[in-house]
Amino acid sequence: SKQLGLPGACLPQPFQRRMIVAGSFAAGAAAAVAGQKAYIAFKDYVSDQQAARQLAERGRVPIFVMMPLDTVSMDGKRVNDLATRQPWLKGLAASGVTGIMVDVWWGLCETKPGEYTWDGYLELANLCKELGLKLQMVMSFHQCGGNVGDSCTIPLPPWALDPAKQHDLLYKDRTGKVSLDCLSLSADREAIFPGKGGSGKRDAITLYKDYMSAFATAFAEYLGSTVVEIQVGMGPCGELRYPSYMLSQGWDYPGVGLIMAHDAGMQKMLQQAADAAGKVAFGTVPTSAPSDTNGSPDSCELFSAKGSGDAHWTGAHGSFFLEWYHRSLMAHGEAVLSAACSAFPKTSGLAFSVKVSGIHWHCMHPSRAAESCAGYTPSIQTGTGAYSSIAKMLAKVAREAGVEV
Numbered sequence: 001s002k003q004l005g006l007p008g009a010c011l012p013q014p015f016q017r018r019m020i021v022a023g024s025f026a027a028g029a030a031a032a033v034a035g036q037k038a039y040i041a042f043k044d045y046v047s048d049q050q051a052a053r054q055l056a057e058r059g060r061v062p063i064f065v066m067m068p069l070d071t072v073s074m075d076g077k078r079v080n081d082l083a084t085r086q087p088w089l090k091g092l093a094a095s096g097v098t099g100i101m102v103d104v105w106w107g108l109c110e111t112k113p114g115e116y117t118w119d120g121y122l123e124l125a126n127l128c129k130e131l132g133l134k135l136q137m138v139m140s141f142h143q144c145g146g147n148v149g150d151s152c153t154i155p156l157p158p159w160a161l162d163p164a165k166q167h168d169l170l171y172k173d174r175t176g177k178v179s180l181d182c183l184s185l186s187a188d189r190e191a192i193f194p195g196k197g198g199s200g201k202r203d204a205i206t207l208y209k210d211y212m213s214a215f216a217t218a219f220a221e222y223l224g225s226t227v228v229e230i231q232v233g234m235g236p237c238g239e240l241r242y243p244s245y246m247l248s249q250g251w252d253y254p255g256v257g258l259i260m261a262h263d264a265g266m267q268k269m270l271q272q273a274a275d276a277a278g279k280v281a282f283g284t285v286p287t288s289a290p291s292d293t294n295g296s297p298d299s300c301e302l303f304s305a306k307g308s309g310d311a312h313w314t315g316a317h318g319s320f321f322l323e324w325y326h327r328s329l330m331a332h333g334e335a336v337l338s339a340a341c342s343a344f345p346k347t348s349g350l351a352f353s354v355k356v357s358g359i360h361w362h363c364m365h366p367s368r369a370a371e372s373c374a375g376y377t378p379s380i381q382t383g384t385g386a387y388s389s390i391a392k393m394l395a396k397v398a399r400e401a402g403v404e405v
Helices: 013-017 025-058 082-095 119-131 158-166 204-218 264-276 316-343 369-373 387-401
Strands: 064-066 099-105 134-140 227-232 351-353
Touching (some): 082 119, 134 204
Parallel strands (some): 099 134, 227 351
16 A cells, blocks of 8 residues: 555555454465455556546546737737736646647738747747646737727738738628738639748748748747647638628627628639539629628528529529538638648647637528528538538548648
């Protein structure tokens, strides 16, 4: 018991009963045999208990606490209010949480093309290492501001935002309102952005990959030990979706939102898809799409439960558009996640993740209109939601890259 680090009182009852005091040689011999058997049985018992504790430890759900959006200063060079936040981190470590999650804002860290400032985040990573806390670090390629809970404003870097405006590659609704939250996925393969040091041009996927590659180099000593997860930004609020419901543009729950495929890049992609399918007339967003961001599914022809015809979600044009809209989002997600996986070295203990929006309103309506406007179009054939195809896409990338997602 002492050798195993256990007090005698913790011996299980069966072993307590088998402790014998010998009064003769024969009794002593019998006691020795019995004691040996008891010791072997007890050792097995302890081994089983230790294994059970180890298994329980491995099975614990890891808890990560989200840090404030302004954790790092606006110049990216230090942790904000360290005198307050360092005790926070010590308290979290003492509480038993696994670690913290923090946004690594594109607008803070790459204020000039190819020039990166990681100082504040490196300071945070070192603090976490000292305290034994793990880090989930979010590659935040969206702006901070205009959404629920946004306590500060961090726009996209102007050198990326301005060309996107000039080439009409920011998500736009049918009325012409533009989302400044993130670049349109139509910019993924458009080489309109300045290269590193102002030399040459890059497309959006290259911008994201270069950013993540620079991050991987700067944080090499922390990857897999302190930094255990990279969450890859995919769109508005960092989520893999279209900005169909925008508080900054007047949306209110539970409005279905709007289709966000009216920028020049998305329109070009849609027409190309229609041409390739031999359906030239389907190269535009159906006019039956919602015009009121706060409307219900039945307030527009595209999603009405009693609707029908070519422009309905079950009709030829409506279904073609919604399927293309969804497929384009999946292709974007796959491209960005694949870029992330190739930007980081394969490292034991490092996983990747993607934020998926839980669009729960109007989900019982046959059209699932709110989900469809965000790009989560349900299958026409099976009626199942888009979450299955999202999961399959993530699994495909993980399998091909040989990483954990």
